[in-house]
Amino acid sequence: MRYLDEYRDGQAAQRYAEALRAIVTRPWTLMEVCGGQTHAILRYGIDELLPPGLTLIHGPGCPVCVTPVAALDRAVALARRAGVVLASFGDMLRVPGSAADLLHARAAGADVRIVYSPLDAVALAEREPEREVVFFAVGFETTAPANAMAVRLASRKGLENFSLLAAQRRVPPALDAILASPDCRVQAFLAAGHVCAVMGIAEYVALAARRRVPVVVTGFEPLDLLQGVAMAARQLEEGRGEVEIPYSRAVRPGGNPAARAAMDEVFEPCDGEWRGLGVIPDGALRLRPRYAAFDAARRFPDEGGERPAPRDGDCLAGLVLQGRLRPPDCPAFGGRCTPEHPVGAPMVSAEGACAAYYRYRPRPAAAVAAVGAP
Amino acid sequence: MCLGIPGEIVAVREGGAPESPRLAVVRFGGAEREVCLDLVPEARVGDFVIVHVGVAISILAREEADAVFGYLEEIQALSELEAEAGAPGEPPEAP
Ligand code: SF4
Numbered sequence: 001m002r003y004l005d006e007y008r009d010g011q012a013a014q015r016y017a018e019a020l021r022a023i024v025t026r027p028w029t030l031m032e033v034c035g036g037q038t039h040a041i042l043r044y045g046i047d048e049l050l051p052p053g054l055t056l057i058h059g060p061g062c063p064v065c066v067t068p069v070a071a072l073d074r075a076v077a078l079a080r081r082a083g084v085v086l087a088s089f090g091d092m093l094r095v096p097g098s099a100a101d102l103l104h105a106r107a108a109g110a111d112v113r114i115v116y117s118p119l120d121a122v123a124l125a126e127r128e129p130e131r132e133v134v135f136f137a138v139g140f141e142t143t144a145p146a147n148a149m150a151v152r153l154a155s156r157k158g159l160e161n162f163s164l165l166a167a168q169r170r171v172p173p174a175l176d177a178i179l180a181s182p183d184c185r186v187q188a189f190l191a192a193g194h195v196c197a198v199m200g201i202a203e204y205v206a207l208a209a210r211r212r213v214p215v216v217v218t219g220f221e222p223l224d225l226l227q228g229v230a231m232a233a234r235q236l237e238e239g240r241g242e243v244e245i246p247y248s249r250a251v252r253p254g255g256n257p258a259a260r261a262a263m264d265e266v267f268e269p270c271d272g273e274w275r276g277l278g279v280i281p282d283g284a285l286r287l288r289p290r291y292a293a294f295d296a297a298r299r300f301p302d303e304g305g306e307r308p309a310p311r312d313g314d315c316l317a318g319l320v321l322q323g324r325l326r327p328p329d330c331p332a333f334g335g336r337c338t339p340e341h342p343v344g345a346p347m348v349s350a351e352g353a354c355a356a357y358y359r360y361r362p363r364p365a366a367a368v369a370a371v372g373a374p
Numbered sequence: 375m376c377l378g379i380p381g382e383i384v385a386v387r388e389g390g391a392p393e394s395p396r397l398a399v400v401r402f403g404g405a406e407r408e409v410c411l412d413l414v415p416e417a418r419v420g421d422f423v424i425v426h427v428g429v430a431i432s433i434l435a436r437e438e439a440d441a442v443f444g445y446l447e448e449i450q451a452l453s454e455l456e457a458e459a460g461a462p463g464e465p466p467e468a469p
Contacts, residue, residue, distance in 0.1 A: 002403075003380040003422050003434050007442060016446055022453030036377050063376055089375035089427070117428025119395060119410060139427075142378060145413055146429040149395070156393040194378040197424060197432040220378075223442045230449055246445065249438040250424050259413045259431055351376050 003249070007221030008044070016226035017049040020233065027053035028236045029185045030229060031178070031323055033171065034192035035062030035351025036220050042360040044222040046229075054233065057185065057323035058356075060174055060277060061192050063139045064091050064349035065321060068273040071167040072097035075136045077303040078165065078296065079110040085128065087121040088136040090114040095345045096315075118143075118150035125154065125162035134296045137164045142194040144168050144285055145259035148266035151287070151294045163296040166286050168267070171195050172203040173283040174274055178322060179211050186323065188214035188232040190225070193247040198263075200255030204243045212241035219247035266291050275345060276318035315344025320353055327354040334358060378426040380434060383419050386411065400425055 032038060038058045041047055047056050060066050076097050079086035086102065093102040093112065106112040111131070115121045118135055125133035137147040147164065154162040171192060178186060191204055196217045204215045214235035218228030227246045235242060245251050265288075272284020287295045314332065319325035327333055327346065337343035339355055346352035381400040388396070395410040400423065410429045411417050423430035 002382075003439065004403075006439075012443065012446060015450060019446065019449040019453050022456060023449065034376075061376075091375050117410070119428055139376065142376065142426050142431065145431065146410075146427045149410070149412060149429065153393065153395065194424060194426060194431065197378070219442075223446075227442045227445050230445070234449075246441065248441050249434045250432045256413060256431055258415060262413065349375075 004221070007219070007223040009223065013044075013046075013049060013222050013226060016223065016230065017051075020049075020054070020226070020230055021051045023230060023233050023237060024051045024054055025237060027055070028187050028233060029055045029057060030188045030190060030232050031057050031059045031186040032190040032218070032225070032228075033059040033061040033175065034195070034220075035065065035349065035353065035356075036194075037061070037190060037192070037218065037225060038353050039351060039356045039360075040220050040222065041225060042356045046222055046225050049226070050229065054229070056229070058320070058353040059178070059189075059323060060274060060321040061140070061171065062346065062349050062351040062353070063143065063169060064089075064095060065317065065345040065352050066169055066174075066274045066276065067092070067095065067138050067167050067345070068275045069096075069098050070273065071138075071165070072101070073099070074297075074303055075165055075167075076100055076102060076105045076110075078134050078300060079105045079112050080108075081300065081303065083132055084300075085111045085113055085124065085131045085133045086136060087113050087115045087124055087133055089116075089138065091349045092136060092138060094342060094348045096342065118147050119153065122150050122153050122157070122159065122162055125159050126157065129161055131161060132299075133162050134300075135162070135164050136167065138167045140169055140171050140192070140195050141199045141263070142192070142197070144267060145198055145256075145262045148262040151266050151291055152262065154294060155291065160293075163294050163299050164287065165296040166267070166284075168285040169272060169274060170269060170283055170285060172207055173280045174277060176207060176211070177277055177280050177283070179213060181322065183324070186213075188216065188236055190218040190228040190232060191215050193217055193219045193224075193251055196245070196247075196251045196255065198256050198259045200260075201243050201245065201251075201253050208241050208243050214241050215243045217243065217245040217247050217251050219250065274321070276321035317344040317346050317354075320346050327357040328361070330354070375427065378424040378431065380422050381407070381409070381425055383409075383411075383417060383421050383423060386417075386419055398430070400430070
């Protein structure tokens with residue numbers, strides 16, 4: 001048991017595909033919320049195992065992709081400031097801002113450092129007390145507890161040179177916004193398993209009841225995804241709209257109490273812009289007043305305050321992130337826009353939908369049968 | 375940056391400074407990495423955890439590990455039942 005390979009069994013996947021054909025009598029459209037799921041679906045060809053008429057569209061669940069241009073611009077401005085170390089997860093470095101990305105800023109002399117964990121950024125601040133360390137805190141509810149722990153740790157250690165550029169997003173309000181759109185095609189969600197591992201399902205129960213939509217809390221391996229699809233399809237066929245948790249090995253209905261407590265202690269919900277979806281009420285997290293001393297936006301108020309929202313260039317990420325455009329249908333896809341020279345965020349991130357299509361499609365049909373091959 | 379990966383706790387480092395995180399060594403396939411256990415205080419050596427940005431966020435429940443196979447059997451049994459009952463409008467197969 002390694003909680004990995006056993007869920008990549010090609011024979012079981014084929015049996016799931018057969019059972020699905022018996023379940024599905026009508027066309028349905030499901031959205032997988034999380035970019036990690038999008039990647040697994042394309043990598044293992046899960047979409048090609050589904051019965052005709054059962055369509056998966058890719059959701060906005062990639063924190064790198066939905067971080068708005070204004071947040072990128074602020075990070076670039078802070079990185080260029082003398083005495084500042086801008087610490088960031090690696091895949092934020094190549095996400096285009098309105099004029100430059102962090103990689104360009106670094107090439108021009110800015111002190112940008114890649115960290116694997118927010119806690120590493122705290123250690124950096126401790127090691128270099130003469131520098132101001134700003135951690136660029138992107139992420140969903142999965143990441144927010146780790147960001148919260150970093151702030152708490154810095155506070156306990158009495159560090160005065162550590163702050164957070166908070167650009168975190170909350171997922172359920174974005175799902176609500178997608179359903180509210182008049183041309184919404186989504187009939188059920190495969191919800192992001194690790195967001196729910198932290199948060200539990202309360203917000204999704206409310207969403208499912210209010211919108212009469214099936215929400216199936218799904219894992220990230222091929223069999224997990226097939227089970228999620230089967231449960232969502234059965235709900236749709238039977239006219240139900242409930243929350244189910246097939247990813248029960250990692251998700252408890254109440255989530256992770258310690259993680260939620262850390263998050264609640266440090267952050268509070270606020271309105272926030274999602275790239276492609278606009279400003280979403282309660283769609284973001286900011287530092288609570290008692291931790292204001294760790295808020296980079298307060299410590300450096302002159303860097304990128306209220307400016308007109310910069311435009312996204314000619315990237316169609318907005319449509320991709322709402323599930324209204326398949327990445328290969330973007331005119332820039334694979335030509336002007338590649339992972340080496342990304343025009344937009346979804347081509348950069350390891351979880352971006354455009355990058356997933358670029359990496360895994362088209363591929364030989366033989367690979368479809370070999371679900372489970374790495 | 376957003377992925378959560380399962381790994382096995384192979385050692386727990388007790389006895390750091392009181393304000394420091396509780397750390398463990400977690401094995402992912404061949405690689406080992408230091409991981410913070412503060413959000414899964416009950417985690418022990420031998421447990422599998424989901425690790426995200428250097429922090430364990432969930433202990434995997436052994437008793438739920440096979441749920442995905444159980445559900446497969448359930449829906450297969452269901453589709454066989456339906457096949458036996460005959461799809462609507464289709465005559466049953468001749469004996
Ligand atoms: S292919 Fe490139 S330009 Fe087109 S939507 Fe994706 S990231 Fe944007």
